[in-house]
Amino acid sequence: MQIFSALVETNSVSLVAEKLHISQPSVSIQLKNLCEQLNTELYVVNNRKVHITEAGYAVYQATLGIANTFEDLHIRLDAFNGLNAGKLRIAVVSTAQYFMPKLLSAFCRKYPNIDVQLTINNRQTVLKRYMENLDDFYVLSHWPENLEAEKIPFVDNELVVMASDTHELTRQPHISLNRLQHYPFIMREQGSGTRMSIDMFCQQHNLKLKERMTIESNGAIKLFVAEGLGLAILSRSTLDHSNVPGLTTLDVDQFPITNQWFLVRKTGRNLSLLAETFEAFAKLNVNRLLSSSQ
Incomplete structure (x- = not known):
């Protein structure tokens, strides 16, 4: 077998x-x-x-x-004799990679003999892994309504408008939504959780953004924004943990867009003792660990 x-x-x-x-x-x-x-x-x-x-x-x-x-x-x-063995399997969407290391490193320090298999990929691939029941947990936002799962509210995910620190809008103390429509944007691809949040926000506020480029990588988007090729709307966590210089967050009306990360597990999947321990640890410590890193 x-x-x-x-x-x-x-x-x-x-x-x-x-x-x-x-x-x-x-x-x-x-x-x-x-x-x-x-x-x-x-x-x-x-x-x-x-x-x-x-x-x-x-x-x-x-x-x-x-x-x-x-x-x-x-x-x-x-x-x-204590929790001294086992492998924890977690699949996360690419944006979640910016906060998961803090949580996992704390967990591994407490249980140094366990192994972690962390898969980082796009939303479609993470959902496919869920359907195939490959992992203990999955981390993403905008869970499909037609897909049954055990969802645990996990971390707030704030989307902000990013610009090059030389962009003319950085000299504005406050920016209206309408002003954004005059500048090109570098966007995440259709189907990503970030893009879904942006599209819903634009629909709610009758906002039409000029899409100059579409890129499937947060890191690449930040590089293009830093070069002054456009604005972007990304998770604040990507900026808080960014190694790309020359980026700033703009003060824009109705921002940040706030949605929720979920820690998801398969309905009916029997959790191992290790997975049960991680779930309890995450619920208790994730907010404290992330707030201490900011």
Whole structure:
């Protein structure tokens, strides 16, 4: 089942062999034996490409559950001597990378022998990982209403207007929303949580921004803004932890836009002792840790 899980994740027998350090013939034999034992076609090979069947994905989900159960057993047995083992899996959207290190570093200092697998990606990829039940927790805003989940309000996320510190608007003590419409903006891509907040805000206030560029990276946007190519609306946390010089926050009417980060977990997923401990630690400490870093 470990071999089959690796096949689902790599879609390649050769990569499975490489990943698990066993020969390709052994991989093929084990996969064939699993299909025979379950009397089900779990995958098909077409033009040397592996395609997982619907039954195969069902087996994969069950395999993840079995692996989590064994890992949980190991953690709970070890917990008799303290929380000294286990892997915590968290997937976060790219903007959340600016505050998660503070929380995770504090947690790892308290439990130095645990491992953390942190995945940072765009919103669509994080939601895909949720659907595949790959992680203990997910951090993002604007959770889809049609997707059932256990959502814990986590951190306030303030979006502010950023400009180069040489921009003419930095000399204005206060800026109206209407004034923003006269300047080009560098925007996040459609589908990102930041862009969703901006689009909803603009719709509510009948605001039309001039979109000069669209970039999928907060870091790249800050570089272009610092060069004076446009304004941007980004999370305040990206500026608080920025290593890009020459940026400033503008005082604009109706800003900041405030929304909420959520710590999300799969409905029905049995949390390991480690995951339960992290959830309790995060609820208790996240605001204190983030406020102390500002």
